[in-house]
Amino acid sequence: MKLYIRNMVCIRCKMIVEQELKRLFLHGIIVELGEIEILENATAVQLDELNTALLKYGLELMDCRKSILIEKIKKVIVEMVHYIDDPEKINFSNYLSKKLNHNYTYLANLFSETVGVTIEQYIISHKIERVKELLVYNELSLTEISYKMHYSSVAHLSNQFKKTTGLTPSYFKKLGTHRFEGIVNP
Template identity: 70%
Template sequence: MKLYIKNMVCIRCKMVVKEELSKLGLHFISVELGEAEVLENISAEQHDQIRTALLKSGLELMDDKKSVLIQKIKNVIIELVHYSEEPLAINFSEFLSQKLNYDYTYLANLFSEVQGTTIEQFLIAHKIERVKELLVYDELNLTEIAYRMHYSSVAHLSAQFKKVTGLTPSHFKQLKYKRRSMLDDL
């Protein structure tokens, strides 16, 4: 049985889900961002126990199909931006459409309607958040960051960074007190 989980955006979240399922005596087949597959059929009582246990960690079971699809879109973006360094061989809209087996126009309209922002704006917000992280780590220069984040140029990255944050990447790097946003707050 598949469980769909909201706010599951990192490796630690996967560990929490695995731990909570194990505590309830459930055997998971897989635990990925946004979903877990368990071997057993889950009773209503177990479902409530899982819901309660996950809520304590800021995670939430989802039942409605639209919410599940929105979370899948978010998870694809998070996975792509934060955990993958491979450039896409096709454009993002085609990639998302293929990955989720839905027409991109449907996905884009649903996402905008429910989230109040576009898929593109959500993607850009995550890319900029990742750029902030890389700037703070101070291991890569701006050219290397632009390449890693698949920007066409440093100028494009800088322009988008300034549009989103109001600061140039160089100025941001100087502001040590500027805090990064949590991924699930974006």
């Protein structure tokens, strides 16, 4: 039995779902971001209990086809931005269309109508969150981060970062470094 879950976007979410499945004596064959496959056909009571438990963590079972597609779009974007380390340029619209087997215009219109932001805006917000993580880790230079995150230049990354956060990447990095120093050396 395949189930779809809204807002399931990280490894912690997967752990929560696995924990709740075990609690309900359901056996997850596959637990991926946004979807799970269980061995049994869950009863209505089990599904209701699972949904109630998941709601406590901001997760929710879905049954509407459009909602499921929206969550799949979000999942693919999260995977593209946070988990694909391929330095080659990715054409997001082609990648989404191919991965989800739908016309990009349809996906973009559905996403905008439902979520209230464009796919491009959603991608940018996730890219900036990823850039923040990489800046705080302090393992890569801004040039390397720009390349890794598929920006055309450091200037493009810096402009988009400032437009989104109100801060320059270097100032953000400085703030993050001071925050961590304060934790280590109170």
